[in-house]
Amino acid sequence: MTNRRSFITGVAGLAAATAIPNVFAQAAAATGSTEPTLARVQRTKTLRIGAVRGAAPYYNKDLASGEWGGFMIDFAKSLAASLNVKLDITETTWGNSVLDLQTHKIDLFFGMNPTPARREVIGFTEPLFLNAFTIVSKKEFKTWADLNKPEVKIAVDIGSSHDQMISRVCPNATIVRLEKADDATLALQTGRVDAQVLVWLLALNILKKNPSLGKMTVPQPLEATSTNIGVPKEEDKAWVETINKWIVAERAAGKIKPTVLGNLQKLSGVKPEDVPAQIPL
Structure with missing residues (x-):
């Protein structure tokens, strides 16, 4: 099981907008890839995905077995099975995943927020699920309005979706921007701030490891970011349409929620009953 630093640092990178269009465009041109992704997957009978080491419950690589x-x-295995192809997993990082898609090193990447900068260089599916924003604190904040006061200090990892959301929703609060999400957690632990903004998967994970941080609340009205699948940007829409059909089928079969919660319990020790009813999945 991964430690808190590697997990939070890795997943916080999921929310940060790091794409640089000109660099990625030049890298993609260098590959000379013109075959549509769906055609390549069907021809090779292989689905290539990227995965991030030390990012449980999103991704987890067993050190002993590999x-x-x-x-x-699990989602990738389901998609591969629906396409009747084998799954090929390439280790990457949250930061490199956009470049891997842009250069056609991989066919898709699960777990990416469609920021405007990323949309310039890669494509996106419909949302796989919504990741609600929460507050970790010793004091309960029932609404975002309760947080939107100058005397309330809120820690975030700078440039992340946490930062973007709280800046928009709570402009009157004192927002303490730190380099990484685990730096924000340390600020909360040492009493430098009153609360930390995290998506619920991160919040429950860090509280399982360090209950002394306080508790997670879901301030109202609900604020959430989407978790999508990143794909190569191409004129042929067959690939993204194929994945969207799979997402619809998974959702109709009721598979999204148990897949997420099952791995959360297995890899992080968070039980389904620990997840508040307000959390959408």
């Missing part, structure tokens, strides 16, 4: 797990891996 086997990959996590709910994104």
Whole structure:
């Protein structure tokens, strides 16, 4: 099981907008890849995905066996089975995943937020699920309005979706921007701030490891970011349409929620009953 630093640092990178269009465009041109992604997958009978080491419950690589797990891996296995192809997993990082898609090193990447900068260089599916924003604190904040006061200090990892959301929703609060999400957690632990903004998967994970931080609340009205699948940007829409059909089928079969919660319990020790009813999945 991964430690808190590697997990939070890795997943916080999921929310940060790091794409640089000109660099990625030049890298993609260098590959000379013109075959549509769906055609390549069907021709090779192989689905290539990227996975991030030390990012449970999203991704998890067993150090002894080398086997990959996590709910994104389970989703990838389901998609590969629906296409009747084998799954090929390439280790990457949250930061490099956009470049891997842009250069056609991989066919898709599960767990990516469609920021405007990323949309310039890669494509996106419909949302796989919504990741609600929460507050970790010793004091309960029932609404975002309760947080939107100058005397309330809120820690975030700078440039992340946490930062973007709280800046928009609570402009009057004192927002303490730190380099990484685990730096924000340390600020909360040492009493430098009153609360930390985190998506619920991160919040429950860090509280399982360090209950003394306080508790997680879901301030109202609900604020959430989407978790999508990143794909190569191409004129042929067959690939993204194929994945969207799979997402619809998974949702209709009721598979999204149990896949996420099952891995959360297995890899992080968070039980389904620990997840508040307000959390959408």
